[in-house]
Amino acid sequence: MEEPTNHLDIEGRDALVEALTKYTGAIILVSHDMHLLGLVADRLWLVQGGSVTPHEEDLDAYRDQMLHASNAPVERPKAATPTRFSRGEITALRVEVRKCESRLAKLNEMRDQLAVKLSDPALYDAENGDTSRNLAKEICRGYGRYRAG
Numbered sequence: 001m002e003e004p005t006n007h008l009d010i011e012g013r014d015a016l017v018e019a020l021t022k023y024t025g026a027i028i029l030v031s032h033d034m035h036l037l038g039l040v041a042d043r044l045w046l047v048q049g050g051s052v053t054p055h056e057e058d059l060d061a062y063r064d065q066m067l068h069a070s071n072a073p074v075e076r077p078k079a080a081t082p083t084r085f086s087r088g089e090i091t092a093l094r095v096e097v098r099k100c101e102s103r104l105a106k107l108n109e110m111r112d113q114l115a116v117k118l119s120d121p122a123l124y125d126a127e128n129g130d131t132s133r134n135l136a137k138e139i140c141r142g143y144g145r146y147r148a149g
Contacts, residue, residue, distance in 0.1 A: 002030045034059060114139065 005013050013036070020027065020040040031037055037044075037059055044055040044062060055062055085093070117123065123132050 001027060003032070004029070005031065005033045005036055034063065 004016055008016065017036065017039050020029075029037070029041065041059075044057075044059065046053050046055045046062075057065075117135060123135070
């Protein structure tokens with residue numbers, strides 16, 4: 001549940017708390033409502049910096065931790081200085097882009113041909129089992145070839 005108390009009146013909040021405390025299953029609850037979390041949360045998880053970790057302390061300790069973290073100076077990474085490329089490097093990059101565009105055009109053409117083959121209902125008939133298996137092998141070979149290239 002994400003922010004379940006938004007737009008609820010007092011009676012609605014009370015009914016929600018009662019229902020959540022009676023519920024015996026598991027619920028993932030995301031909320032900024034510290035009062036609600038204090039009433040219904042059994043375990044706390046900290047989502048920060050692209051990871052999720054169990055928070056072993058209580059809500060008060062969490063709040064203190066967040067307050068102190070917000071007062072700490074934030075170190076921002078320095079902006080990278082733009083790289084200047086020579087004419088030769090730019091030309092080489094343009095050639096590489098053209099190669100990639102050509103490869104992409106070929107892949108799109110192959111995809112379109114494959115879509116036509118796959119849309120044929122006869123392909124899925126029992127007597128065409130070998131044909132559909134061969135097509136699947138061809139798809140896998142092509143995928144590996146263009147994925148690596």
